[in-house]
Amino acid sequence: MKFEHFFMDYISNICCISDNLLLDYKEMVPILGRTLFSLHVNKIDDLDGMVGLQNLGNTCFMNSILQCLNKSPLLLNYIISDHYKLDIAKPGAARFEGNFLRAFSEVMKKLWTSRMEVTPAVFRNSIKKLNSIYQGFGQEDAHEFYNHLINGLHEELDTTKKSGPKGINQASWYDFCKGDTKITDIFAMQMKHNYECLECYSKSTEYHTSFDMSLPMKKAFRTINMEDIIEDFIESTSNNMCKKCSKLTLHNCKKEFVHLPEVLVLYFQRAEKLGKLKTEMQYPVENLNFTKYAIKGNPKLATYTLYAICLHAGDCATSGHYWAECRHPKTSEWNKYNDTRVSSILKGTTATGSRECVFFYQRK
Ligand SMILES: [Zn+2]
Numbered sequence: 001m002k003f004e005h006f007f008m009d010y011i012s013n014i015c016c017i018s019d020n021l022l023l024d025y026k027e028m029v030p031i032l033g034r035t036l037f038s039l040h041v042n043k044i045d046d047l048d049g050m051v052g053l054q055n056l057g058n059t060c061f062m063n064s065i066l067q068c069l070n071k072s073p074l075l076l077n078y079i080i081s082d083h084y085k086l087d088i089a090k091p092g093a094a095r096f097e098g099n100f101l102r103a104f105s106e107v108m109k110k111l112w113t114s115r116m117e118v119t120p121a122v123f124r125n126s127i128k129k130l131n132s133i134y135q136g137f138g139q140e141d142a143h144e145f146y147n148h149l150i151n152g153l154h155e156e157l158d159t160t161k162k163s164g165p166k167g168i169n170q171a172s173w174y175d176f177c178k179g180d181t182k183i184t185d186i187f188a189m190q191m192k193h194n195y196e197c198l199e200c201y202s203k204s205t206e207y208h209t210s211f212d213m214s215l216p217m218k219k220a221f222r223t224i225n226m227e228d229i230i231e232d233f234i235e236s237t238s239n240n241m242c243k244k245c246s247k248l249t250l251h252n253c254k255k256e257f258v259h260l261p262e263v264l265v266l267y268f269q270r271a272e273k274l275g276k277l278k279t280e281m282q283y284p285v286e287n288l289n290f291t292k293y294a295i296k297g298n299p300k301l302a303t304y305t306l307y308a309i310c311l312h313a314g315d316c317a318t319s320g321h322y323w324a325e326c327r328h329p330k331t332s333e334w335n336k337y338n339d340t341r342v343s344s345i346l347k348g349t350t351a352t353g354s355r356e357c358v359f360f361y362q363r364k
Contacts, residue, residue, distance in 0.1 A: 036235075044330045048112050052340035054119045060322040060339055061142040062127065065149060066120065067324040067337040068308035068360050070111050074262055074331070078182045079108045084157070087182065092159035096312075099128050101156040118338040127152075141317040142310050143212075143267045143358050150211045151189055157181035187211045190259040191293060197242040198250045204243075207258065212265035217277050223352055226283040229268070234293055256295045260302045264290065264361040271317045278354045286349045288361055304361035311355040 020364040049070070069075055078084055084105065088098040103126035127134040130152045158181050195217045196202070206252075215233050218224070233255070240251040269340040270277045274319065283306070290302040307327045314320010323338040325345060334347045 014139070043110060046331050047115075048330075049328060050335065050342050051111060051114050052117050052337055052342050053107075053111075054117055055339040056119070056121065056124050057137040058139045058149075059124060061122075061140045061145050062120070062124070063339055064310045064322040064324040065142050065146045066107055066123075067326055068146075068310055068358070069149075070108055071308050071326040071329055072186075072263055072360065072362065073329045074186050074362070075182075076108065076112075078186075080104050080112060084182070087157045093157055094159075095155040096126070096129060096152070098156060100130060100152050104153060126254050137321070139318050142312065142322045143214075143317070146265065146267075146310075146358060149210060150183060154181050154183040154211075157183060161164070183211075186262045187265065189213065189257060189261045189264070191255050192258050194254045194256070195240060196252045196254075197240075197245060198237070198252060200242060200244045202242065202244045202250075209239075209259075212267050214267045214269060217268045217270050217279060217281075219277055220279045223280040223282055226266075226268075226281055228290075229281070230266075230293075242308075255293070257290065257293050257298075257302075258295050260290055260294055260300075260363070262363050264304050264363065266359040266361065268357055268359075270312075270357055276312075276315050276317075280352055280354045281356065282350055282352045283356065283359065284350050285347050301364075303364045305364055307362050308357060308360040309356050309360040311353070312357050313355055317357075348354075 018360055053059075053066060055063065082105075085098075088094045088101055094101075102121045107118065107120045107123045124331070127149070131148050134148075136147075160180055188209060188211060190207060191213075193208060195204045195206070213233075215229050217229065218232075235252070235254050237250055237252055239248045240253075242249045242251070268281070270279075277353075285306045288304040288306070290304060291300075294300070294302055307329070309325045311323060311325065312320055312322050317324040323336060325334060325336050325347075327334050334345045336343050336345050
């Protein structure tokens with residue numbers, strides 16, 4: 001047998017990564033010699049995952065979020081092992097007939113199998129169908145894109161077509177949706193907001209479920225601590241409608257987590273009317289403790305380790321430039337992913353910066 005035939009046979013036997021992922025000869029050469037029949041995070045090599053993504057015209061918002069999601073072991077194990085295919089095959093699933101998930105899976109796999117930069121052209125086309133705002137070539141908001149992407153993945157898998165992770169007074173939303181999709185299992189969180197009117201002292205509650213936690217950022221001329229911003233958000237005051245007073249009154253709002261996610265996505269709102277807040281923030285890389293924010297009686301520890309950040313330079317979210325910093329799931333070393341450029345960086349147990357906007361923490 002000629003080597004080329006043997007090679008192609010070998011490839012078709014071992015490379016059942018995906019029916020829709022036919023890597024061409026050139027792309028296969030750098031990965032020859034590695035067993036690919038079951039792509040799994042445990043089988044990732046130290047040198048894998050060190051490739052960037054081509055910018056297809058202001059697509060750094062997309063590239064940075066893709067790199068952050070690509071370094072999540074829980075999501076990767078589900079996507080690159082093809083386990084998701086069983087779920088999109090279920091009756092009622094696959095809003096986009098599975099095409100969106102397959103396009104996402106293709107990029108995720110290529111970022112672990114290629115030794116050259118990846119062109120996310122198929123995925124770029126698929127996000128145009130996800131939301132019309134991605135049909136143009138403008139710079140988009142990376143945090144908003146994260147939400148569209150994660151909701152899109154959820155909808156591809158959702159067989160129940162429930163109203164989704166929004167809504168008020170849905171105390172049992174998480175129990176209701178638990179196990180619906182792998183996306184809710186990994187990313188969904190639920191918070192209980194306990195309101196108290198500061199005029200009549202009447203109390204009310206609301207439940208909020210989401211795939212991330214959005215935190216208001218304050219202007220400060222000193223370095224502020226991420227945990228202080230979280231504390232300020234957990235217990236805050238705001239003007240709300242009071243049913244008893246029949247008017248807008250000042251309310252105290254204490255928040256607690258009914259359900260804490262496996263991957264905690266924190267978004268810091270740096271954008272404001274007069275430009276972007278460039279306040280320096282110190283944040284934990286190891287040991288972000290959320291146990292104290294869990295609803296009383298929940299004995300589970302909730303400590304998180306940072307594994308990816310989406311950063312932004314520029315004056316507003318829809319201009320400027322985005323890039324990512326990610327921890328390699330195997331070596332634990334940090335790399336900067338700036339479109340096609342990948343470089344090694346150092347991070348201690350805490351870090352400081354003014355450009356970080358979306359943080360991805362993995363529960364320990
Ligand atoms: Zn009142």
